[in-house]
Amino acid sequence: MDYTRGAGGAAIGARLRRVSEWIDGDATRVYAALGIDFEQRWFGVLNQLARQGPASVGELASALRITHVSVSQTRQSLEKAGIVASETDPADARRRRLTLTEDGARLVERLTPLWRAFEEAALELNAEAGDAVAALDRLDDALARKSLFDRIIAIMPSPASGRSAAPTG
Amino acid sequence: MDYTRGAGGAAIGARLRRVSEWIDGDATRVYAALGIDFEQRWFGVLNQLARQGPASVGELASALRITHVSVSQTRQSLEKAGIVASETDPADARRRRLTLTEDGARLVERLTPLWRAFEEAALELNAEAGDAVAALDRLDDALARKSLFDRIIAIMPSPASGRSAAPTG
DNA sequence: GACATATATGTAGGCGCCTACCTATTTGAA
DNA sequence: TTCAAATAGGTAGGCGCCTACATATATGTC
Numbered sequence: 001m002d003y004t005r006g007a008g009g010a011a012i013g014a015r016l017r018r019v020s021e022w023i024d025g026d027a028t029r030v031y032a033a034l035g036i037d038f039e040q041r042w043f044g045v046l047n048q049l050a051r052q053g054p055a056s057v058g059e060l061a062s063a064l065r066i067t068h069v070s071v072s073q074t075r076q077s078l079e080k081a082g083i084v085a086s087e088t089d090p091a092d093a094r095r096r097r098l099t100l101t102e103d104g105a106r107l108v109e110r111l112t113p114l115w116r117a118f119e120e121a122a123l124e125l126n127a128e129a130g131d132a133v134a135a136l137d138r139l140d141d142a143l144a145r146k147s148l149f150d151r152i153i154a155i156m157p158s159p160a161s162g163r164s165a166a167p168t169g
Numbered sequence: 170m171d172y173t174r175g176a177g178g179a180a181i182g183a184r185l186r187r188v189s190e191w192i193d194g195d196a197t198r199v200y201a202a203l204g205i206d207f208e209q210r211w212f213g214v215l216n217q218l219a220r221q222g223p224a225s226v227g228e229l230a231s232a233l234r235i236t237h238v239s240v241s242q243t244r245q246s247l248e249k250a251g252i253v254a255s256e257t258d259p260a261d262a263r264r265r266r267l268t269l270t271e272d273g274a275r276l277v278e279r280l281t282p283l284w285r286a287f288e289e290a291a292l293e294l295n296a297e298a299g300d301a302v303a304a305l306d307r308l309d310d311a312l313a314r315k316s317l318f319d320r321i322i323a324i325m326p327s328p329a330s331g332r333s334a335a336p337t338g
Numbered sequence: 339g340a341c342a343t344a345t346a347t348g349t350a351g352g353c354g355c356c357t358a359c360c361t362a363t364t365t366g367a368a
Numbered sequence: 369t370t371c372a373a374a375t376a377g378g379t380a381g382g383c384g385c386c387t388a389c390a391t392a393t394a395t396g397t398c
Contacts, residue, residue, distance in 0.1 A: 011212070011216075011291075012192060012291055012294075012295075012302065012305075013189045013190075013192035013193040013196060013209070014189075014193075014210075014212075014233075015305055016185045016186070016188050016189035016305070017185070017186060017189035017190075017193070018235065019185050019305065019309060019312070020182045020183075020185035020186035020189060021182075021186075022312060022317075023181055023182035023185065023312070023317055024182040024183075024186070026316050026317035026318040027182060027317065027318075027321075029318050030318055030321050030322065033318075033322070040182070043180070043183075044180065044183060047180075064183075065187055066187065113325070113326070114321075114325065117321050117324040117325045118321055120324050121317055121320035121321045121324055122180075122181055122317075124320055124324075125181075125308070125311050125312070125317065125320060126181075128307070128311040128314075129304060129307040129308040129310075129311045131304070132304040132307060132308040133181065134304075135298060135299060135301040135303075135304030135305070136181075136184055136185070136188065136301065136304070138297070138298040138299050138301060139188060139294070139298040139301040140188060141298075142294050142297040142298045143188070143191060143192070143294070145297075147195050148191075148192055148195035148196065148290055148291075148294065149195040149196075149198050149199055149202075151290035151293055151294060152195070152196075152199050152287055152290045153202070155286040155289050155290055155293075156282070156283065156286045157282070
């Protein structure tokens with residue numbers, strides 16, 4: 001048996017990461033097979049800019065549920081590739097507003113059918129997996145209600161009680 | 170709405186990774202709160218060595234479902250920390266057999282109650298999430314049956330049919 | 339026995355995220 | 369108006385995995 005199927009909290013994290021790697025790896029191979037130079041992490045930012053229009057680093061980070069640092073790093077990669085441009089927001093000099101360049105818009109247009117195929121494949125996969133996405137949602141919600149940290153700490157015996165029990169043995 | 174809850178194949182990968190980061194981050198914080206110097210990736214290797222005894226890099230990689238390179242890197246980190254020792258397998262000079270050192274065995278003994286608390290927290294979380302682990306199993310199985318790559322490629326229109334349709338516009 | 343192929347594990351570099359810390363700008367309270 | 373606190377996004381370094389490629393050893397065929 002795959003040991004991670006029987007193990008605890010740390011192993012669930014490892015399992016999620018592993019499946020994530022598997023899926024991302026497959027997606028990356030599709031782009032490569034089509035001769036498209038694309039970084040997986042671009043998808044979230046591009047998709048959001050294409051659908052919602054220009055956005056700041058922080059807005060994208062909130063929407064994507066990742067740190068602003070990740071968005072900033074992705075932004076730099078996208079700017080280097082000429083896909084995204086950014087400027088200081090006129091309304092707030094702390095903000096950086098990201099927009100698709102013309103090349104970026106063309107790339108998105110070119111990739112949209114592919115992303116539709118991704119979507120369809122994901123729906124098919126999800127159906128086969130008995131709605132894994134809904135389970136992921138529930139997991140997300142459960143963690144938002146109470147973190148794993150708090151759960152673990154609540155379960156652990158307090159040092160004082162543990163010590164008073166031991167010497168009787 | 171959190172956009173990733175509505176998006177496709179690439180976004181499922183991102184979601185899995187994000188939840189994984191969340192869980193791993195919490196686990197890391199528990200060790201830190203207890204003043205224990207521990208790398209999250211050590212868990213899989215240590216747990217396996219403690220339960221199954223000495224093992225080779227490849228055996229651990231198979232059991233943990235990660236690449237031998239990851240195991241090798243983790244092994245190096247563990248050896249540096251004096252937790253694991255390794256030697257060339259007498260029966261096959263290509264193999265490297267990993268074993269827990271005395272310090273390693275003591276660390277595992279010390280951490281076992283903590284790992285039980287992890288397990289219990291994970292069960293609690295999983296129950297709240299309506300058996301997310303079973304869903305993950307099903308997702309795993311579905312991907313093993315047919316990769317996301319194959320699914321996407323099967324769905325995509327072939328280039329020839331796409332091209333013959335376009336010029337009529 | 340010779341040698342092609344398979345197997346085991348290492349190195350190098352990269353991916354996509356993170357935390358800690360920092361600087362600059364904006365907001366709100368006194 | 370002044371200034372403390374909040375907000376925005378950057379740099380630096382790290383985490384835990386990956387692929388590509390390499391070397392050494394074992395196995396199997398001729």
